[in-house]
Amino acid sequence: MGKQTELTADKDNNALIQVQNLAKYFPVDDGRRRRVVAWVKAVDGISFAIQRGKTFGLVGESGCGKTTAGRTIIRLMEPTHGTVLFEGKDIHSLKGQELKAIRRDMQIIFQDPYSSLDPRVPIGKSISEGLQIHAIGTKRERRELVMEMLCKVGLEPYHAGRYPHQFSGGQRQRIGIARALALRPKFIVADEPVSALDVSVQSQVLNLLKDLQEEFDLTYLFIAHNMNVVEHVSDRVAVMYLGKIVELASREELFGRSLHPYTQALMSAIPIADPEVRRERIILSGDLPSALNPPCGCRFHTRCPIAVDHCSVEEPLLNEIEPEHHVACWLVN
């Protein structure tokens, strides 16, 4: 039997980010008066740590809470409860100058490069906006830094004066990356950074993210729904389902020997680009239940191919089944 790790999962001193029992609920009102009638538990108590210079992959289907988790972790949203430690500091208790200072260290890259850039602002200005807010350098130095950033992400300095609509999707994603990098952050949340891109461009952006990580010693939280992309970039991976982490392990462990039935189903559902490979597929029945009214007990039991009676009664905790391999399932121990 593994020991319980609900709160202390992955506790480590070398961690840049420590997420502890983080939860984010959204209120649902009754439509007429502002009376809260229910809560959508988008993220419901997740814990993990991200090591300096590493990539932590957060994977799951739409609506599982991975984007909310990413945004709460860098305090674009306030959590309902739980803490996030950045270099040991609780970022949700910071105020004023301290908060502003820490925001420099945490940046985000969004999924949709079309809607995340202001269409009426030349991209050079979008990139330098953060520098301006944090009063870094003179106007001239800022301009030079923008040029340098553009070169780093594979664009040309003369692109700075152009507007977003003049770029392709892949180029816009590079602009989004340059904008995030301009402040020289330590930590970047990459929220589905390649899922809006064409296949041939995806690999370019993934390689770029890897190169930049080495050059600037970046730590990534990489959020995606695509298992093969996550495997390619991540050092550690957590699989989310309806606001909870169901499995958390190193990349080798998770992709080599996944233990949770949901992880196994996710992997077997990925179409493999090789017609010679024939696998035993686990096809889940039904859709993702609503986070407004999640199933009781284990949230996955309604779709689980191996669920037993007990699964619908009591919720399994995330247990360390093997060193550094955490699973939340009654049938795995």
Place this chain on the structure above:
Amino acid sequence: MTQTGSSDHTALQPLLQVKDLRTHFFTRDGVVQAVDGVDLTIQHNEIIGLVGESGCGKSVTALSIMRLLDHPGRIVSGEVTFDGTSILDLSEREMVDLRGSRISMIFQQPQSSLNPIFSVGEQIAEMFQIHQGMHKAAALDKAISLLCEVGIPDASTRAKSYPHQMSGGQAQRVMIAIALALNPELLIADEPTTALDVTVQAQILDLIRDLSRRINTAVLLITHELGVIAEMADRVAVMYAGRILETAHTKDLFAKSSHPYTQGLINSIPVLGKVEKRLNVIPGSVPNLVELPDGCRFAPRCQARREYDLEICNEQEPDLVLIGNGHKVRCWLHQSSEGRQVPLATDGGNES
């Protein structure tokens, strides 16, 4: 409801033949050559995959076959022959009869393809009422049994639901029920699973494959995902900038892809269980369809061209030539006309 029209002369002629189809969009910025000389043959009962990146013309090819193009798009030239009749010569009235009953189509966004103000049952029943003159009550009964067939639980209650009450996966099931209601001979599925989650995608792909096999429907499956092609299609056509660059049996395409673009696409996908430090890339991005390069459309991004230092790629466009059993490729590396011997890409060991 079985329609037996054409299955007798299966061997004689293909179900659908597209010859040199050109569909252009006449915009203010110039003529967009979205589809520019596409040839495509679909046999009875086969699943053919059409793969390519966004903007390569795969959806416009499908809409041209259905004759559903909107202004400013127009079919400029070419032939589309469906079961012996030329689709482009039909009147709009005849086309309406054909759509839904013999050729049907499903789209990427099931929620927005359904009518929000009618229940899904009514929308399925409509097929029987319009095409077969059935009465509403009988048509609704058939709709419910169809909902069962596409795997919607509690079908008689769900038939009364409206599209917004259904999840993406369920809405796509309803679309499939509508599309396959009258046992069409051809189903065009345009990115049917792109908007869905992976676990739901697997369900929908299985449903399309099983149902189409059972009612003998050929499928033109349009997707940008090679994984979907590998699992579903019998044959594949790879499209790029309005042209087909390579076509082959699915096995051959993955085992011995011959066009540098196809090779690049296959090699640039991260493979589960095979971690590499860097991914292979195709440099650059898809060309602007208004100002296409003179020679081969892929030449500006082609690494094989650079490696072999081929001048001709920038000057003249290669033809789609046969290089193996049903395997055709449009690339100068594989054309040896008039004594012009060009090295083959596959034996040079240059694939990374």
